Amino acid sequence: MKRWTNILGRSGTTLIAISLALFLVSIIPQIDLITYETSTTVSPEQVYTTGSQGLNPQQGIQLKVTVEGTLKVYLLDVGSKKPNPETGMFFADAAELQEFLDSSSNMIIWDDELDDDSFDRYYVPTRVMNATLVFRNPSSSEIAYVEFDVALKSSLAPGDKVRTIAYFAAPIGIIMAIPWLLNGWKQRKQK
Amino acid sequence: MGKGKPFLEVLASAIHEDFRFPFLEIFAFLYALGTFVLASFTVSIYTQTATNEAVAYAVTTSLLSGSLIVFVLLIFKNVAYGLGSDLEKGIIQTYFSYPLRRRGILTAKLLSALGVSLLLFLGIQISALYILAPDIVLPQFSTIILTYAANLSYPLLISAIMLLMTLILRRGGIGLVVGIVLYVAMNIVSGIAFFVALATESPLMLQIISLISPSYALQYHYGGLSGVSELSSLTWNPTLSETLLYIGGSYVIVASLFVLGYIYFSRRLNL
Numbered sequence: 001m002k003r004w005t006n007i008l009g010r011s012g013t014t015l016i017a018i019s020l021a022l023f024l025v026s027i028i029p030q031i032d033l034i035t036y037e038t039s040t041t042v043s044p045e046q047v048y049t050t051g052s053q054g055l056n057p058q059q060g061i062q063l064k065v066t067v068e069g070t071l072k073v074y075l076l077d078v079g080s081k082k083p084n085p086e087t088g089m090f091f092a093d094a095a096e097l098q099e100f101l102d103s104s105s106n107m108i109i110w111d112d113e114l115d116d117d118s119f120d121r122y123y124v125p126t127r128v129m130n131a132t133l134v135f136r137n138p139s140s141s142e143i144a145y146v147e148f149d150v151a152l153k154s155s156l157a158p159g160d161k162v163r164t165i166a167y168f169a170a171p172i173g174i175i176m177a178i179p180w181l182l183n184g185w186k187q188r189k190q191k
Numbered sequence: 192m193g194k195g196k197p198f199l200e201v202l203a204s205a206i207h208e209d210f211r212f213p214f215l216e217i218f219a220f221l222y223a224l225g226t227f228v229l230a231s232f233t234v235s236i237y238t239q240t241a242t243n244e245a246v247a248y249a250v251t252t253s254l255l256s257g258s259l260i261v262f263v264l265l266i267f268k269n270v271a272y273g274l275g276s277d278l279e280k281g282i283i284q285t286y287f288s289y290p291l292r293r294r295g296i297l298t299a300k301l302l303s304a305l306g307v308s309l310l311l312f313l314g315i316q317i318s319a320l321y322i323l324a325p326d327i328v329l330p331q332f333s334t335i336i337l338t339y340a341a342n343l344s345y346p347l348l349i350s351a352i353m354l355l356m357t358l359i360l361r362r363g364g365i366g367l368v369v370g371i372v373l374y375v376a377m378n379i380v381s382g383i384a385f386f387v388a389l390a391t392e393s394p395l396m397l398q399i400i401s402l403i404s405p406s407y408a409l410q411y412h413y414g415g416l417s418g419v420s421e422l423s424s425l426t427w428n429p430t431l432s433e434t435l436l437y438i439g440g441s442y443v444i445v446a447s448l449f450v451l452g453y454i455y456f457s458r459r460l461n462l
Contacts, residue, residue: 003203010215017216018315021223056232057324127326128232128246156227157323165322 002183009180015173022157022166030155033059037149042071042137047097049090050133052078053152060124061131062151067114069144074134075110075123076100081130090132097136113138124158197289201296205303208277209269215311218265222312225258226319247331248413250324251338254316262312263346267370269304271353275363284462293457301449305350313339337438338409344441345404349373351448358455377404394427401429401437403444408437 042048055061065073074097076090081100083090091097101108109123109131125131137144231253232246277283277300286296317335321328328335349370356366381404384396394411401408411427412434429437 006207010210010212013213013216014219014311017213017220018223021220024224025227057327058230058232125326126324127243156230161322162227 005179005183009177009183012173012176012178012180015169016177019166019170019173022162022169025157026159026163026166028156030153030159033152033154035149035151037147039145039147040135042135042144042146044137044139044141044143045094046137047089047091047094048135048146049083050150051088052083052090052130052132054128055123055125055131055152056128057124057126057158058156059152059154060122062120062122062149062153063133064118064120064149065114066118066147067144068116068146069142070113070115070137070139071144071146072136072138073110073112073114073119074101074108074136076104076132076134077107077109077125077129078132079104079107079130091134094136097134122153124155197291198295198299201286201289201291201299202302205273205300206307208282209273209303210307214265218261218308219311219315221261222258222315223319225261226254226316227323229254229257230320230323232324243327243331244334245413247327247334248338248409250320250327251335252342252410254320255338255342258312258316259342259346262308263349263374265308266305266346266350267353267367267374269308270301270350271357271363271367271370273304273363274300274354275357275361275366278357278361278363278462287462293460294453297453297456301354305347309343337435338406340442341406341409341434341438344438344445345377345406346374347445348403348441348448351445351452354452355448355455358452358460381407388427389425392425394425397427398437402440405434405437405441408434 040048053061061075063075067073078090081090084092091100101111109125110121112119133148133150135144135146230250232250274283283296287293289296317328317339320335352373353363353366353370356369357363360366381400384400387396388394397407397411401411408429412429412431
């Protein structure tokens with residue numbers, strides 16, 4: 001019985017130590033690596049793409065977009081695809097974009113349609129990727145206007161996920177360690 | 192009474208000695224923290240064409256670069272200092288009175304010193320890596336395990352040498368110092384081997400080093416020598432099967448040394 005209390009207790013204290021490490025990691029603030037804001041117009045049935053950016057589990061992207069008119073907004077993983085050397089764009093036109101979307105549906109991270117609307121999102125991938133932001137004007141007659149802020153943020157770990165694990169693991173560890181700690185305290189008292 | 196119970200008695204006693212409170216907790220904390228702090232995807236960012244395997248290898252190597260030393264210190268302490276002090280204090284002689292073969296006693300001691308430490312190290316680091324990058328860990332699990340296997344071979348080799356020294360000298364101090372010196376010396380030796388390989392334009396020295404520390408073979412398998420192509424025409428890009436041979440070969444050497452330790456402990460150690 002005493003041996004089981006010891007095993008359970010030490011497993012509990014180890015779990016508490018791991019939870020503390022996870023909690024510590026989760027409270028370390030993010031760093032803004034690059035921030036830029038820009039605005040552009042997108043002609044009817046045309047596509048606008050930004051340059052590609054390497055993202056990874058420790059480097060996410062925050063995006064604030066405000067659209068006047070109607071625009072489809074995509075965040076795509078373009079992998080090893082190279083931009084057109086003349087235009088600097090990944091997709092020359094809507095047809096090429098559609099071809100990519102049809103053939104690589106697993107590379108689509110976001111696919112939203114904004115109609116005189118705005119959004120503010122943060123994305124951290126769970127793998128290494130080469131991401132680009134794409135705006136497509138689906139209208140055949142109206143020009144759309146977009147303002148967007150892009151911020152690349154670096155963090156040690158996905159804070160919410162790590163903190164949730166720490167919050168679950170720490171109480172389990174405490175429950176496991178209580179009999180062992182009480183036992184130790186009683187023994188010390190007897191001495 | 193069967194042999195199982197005395198074995199568990201010795202194992203429990205060894206674990207109690209090797210991981211006194213709060214050793215286990217401190218190392219668990221460091222491994223968990225180290226995984227997130229040391230993980231680096233930087234290599235992968237600038238090499239967009241890198242394969243998923245290379246990404247998994249790069250991330251695992253970045254973790255190991257700092258945390259391996261913590262693991263090495265733990266196993267060196269357990270093998271040299273733990274076993275050495277047991278021999279000096281006569282605790283091993285007490286174990287000999289148990290209805291258990293000598294090799295069973297050594298197995299229990301090594302399970303505690305190396306097995307528990309390995310379980311803690313690999314369990315925490317791979318779980319933490321999974322939390323961080325599940326889409327890298329799951330598809331490339333074999334690459335991650337291979338990277339750990341290649342990097343752990345040399346510390347295990349030193350552990351086997353330290354075990355032999357501790358048994359022969361019956362004290363752990365010298366074994367511990369030799370272990371630390373050997374661990375540091377490998378960085379110097381590999382540096383020399385690299386320059387000799389560049390100068391002679393032959394990968395022979397790197398191949399010899401890789402037999403002892405196969406992490407170098409794995410490094411060249413994924414990275415090659417592209418960075419030094421302007422300095423020398425030396426090229427060494429071992430295939431995966433060649434790399435596996437180096438890893439296998441190094442573990443054969445490690446296993447042989449541990450077998451020697453077992454033979455010495457069972458037949459030659461007069462206590």
